[in-house]
Amino acid sequence: MSHPETMNEETINELPDTQGSADTRNLAIDQVGIKDINHPIVVTSRSGQEQHTVANFNMYVALPHNFKGTHMSRFVEILNNHEYEITIDSFKRMISEMVETLDAESGHIEMSFPYFIEKAAPATGVKSLLDYEVTFIGQIQDNGKPQVLVRIIVPVTSLCPCSKGISDYGAHNQRSHITITVKTNGFIWIEDLIEMVEAEGSCELYGLLKRPDEKWVTERAYDNPKFVEDIVRDVAVQFNRDDRIAGYTVESENFESIHNHSAYAKIIKDKKSK
Template sequence: MAENISTASSQIADVQSSADTRQIAINKVGIKDIRHPVRIKDRSEGEQHTIANFNMYVDLPHNFKGTHMSRFVEILNSHDYEITVESFKDMLTEMAERLEAESGHIEMNFPFFINKTAPISKVQSLLDYDVTLIGEIHSGKPEIDIKVVVPVTSLCPCSKKISERGAHNQRSHVTIQARTAGFIWIEEIIEIVEQEASCELFGLLKRPDEKHVTERAYDNPKFVEDMVRDVAVRMNNETRISAYVVESENFESIHNHSAYALIERDKLKDPVS
């Protein structure tokens, strides 16, 4: 039976591998928005189960008609659900080798949950964060970035200074995309942002907690510029981070627009602090 299947397969035309005469290479070709269960390393629990959304691409030389789309899914299924930064790097290398590509790109986006403790009541609740692993490989050399979107509170220093009662505040999204030079927990990146914000967020707060976080934000006002600069200082001092982009978007409560700031640095190209 196996011999018959092998014989039948050898007689089926491989259209993707046929020649193309248009002389136009393709930068990225592959599969997009495929969901797959994964296990992610968790500092407190060891690991957590979640669902990730994958985009997987390779380049295609001008002389090939198409790529073998089924191989992307085969690679994804061969990793038995457990994905770490290291196994993600291995998957990137395997993809380039199996599809005979000079370059490849994988994005893996997933919700990451942290069990947070309220500051006064100590009640616990889960808060979710948007995390993406981004992999690029060129000529056999893989590079991995971790991207985390951290929701926080920001309170306006100007509003506090000029107002007799209160100050306007808003929820902000601080996004860090970091290239690592050593192992770092996702939770550590999140903590850096939360510690530099006017105040961190919680899934559940009792009244004493609400009083605490309101006063914490009031005592710690931050412009969007302050937010990215303070996080950048922490990134500069973190030896396990070799390059980063930090963005902050404040969803203004007194305007119909957002305030935005970005800092980007590659420590290897710009070693001066």
């Protein structure tokens, strides 16, 4: 059985470029590209250690009205040609490279990955890992400079002040997800953002707890009750005080333990707008 010969560059150039052909419907496309592709990355932690993980990418560009399609394979080439180590600066370079390679005026990349932090239990000091969902969101608009937002989902415990106030003993609590989306002034560690957020829950979470630790976190939450409104306001106060943060969105969803619905609150602020 014969096998097709490897094509040289000249042969490839002779093949028809259907995606690059003209389109007559006069409709531009806001975002076109690839979605849900996994790729290995390396992220450097605050301690200086390298963390190897796998990121899920969405990559899009704007398509002018006169082009039939974009070249999907080029998105994958950009990922495979790029260095594995990811920082804010290297992520910005990836966005610029994508827009330039695809000859687009604007582009958008989302890179989501699990990020692990080693934590010591509060009473016994036993160490374990806790995972957080981190997303870098980058975009270029109208041939401008690349901008990057950092989104992190931080799980915490919240205990209801109303339940504590009306009950003779006990109070209902639940796990809550605090989602922050931050625009920074310069560099800030992922760990710094997570620690600011965890401090504003009724109690932070740990991967491993012994009995003395479980007693500690139960009593800590009971002594520190928070409504969902309290959580987003307290995180916002922290961010307002930090000059490294230029703008933010803070969301909290409390997965209620006595209802079949969640409680939710959200604050959006651009610190440059007074």
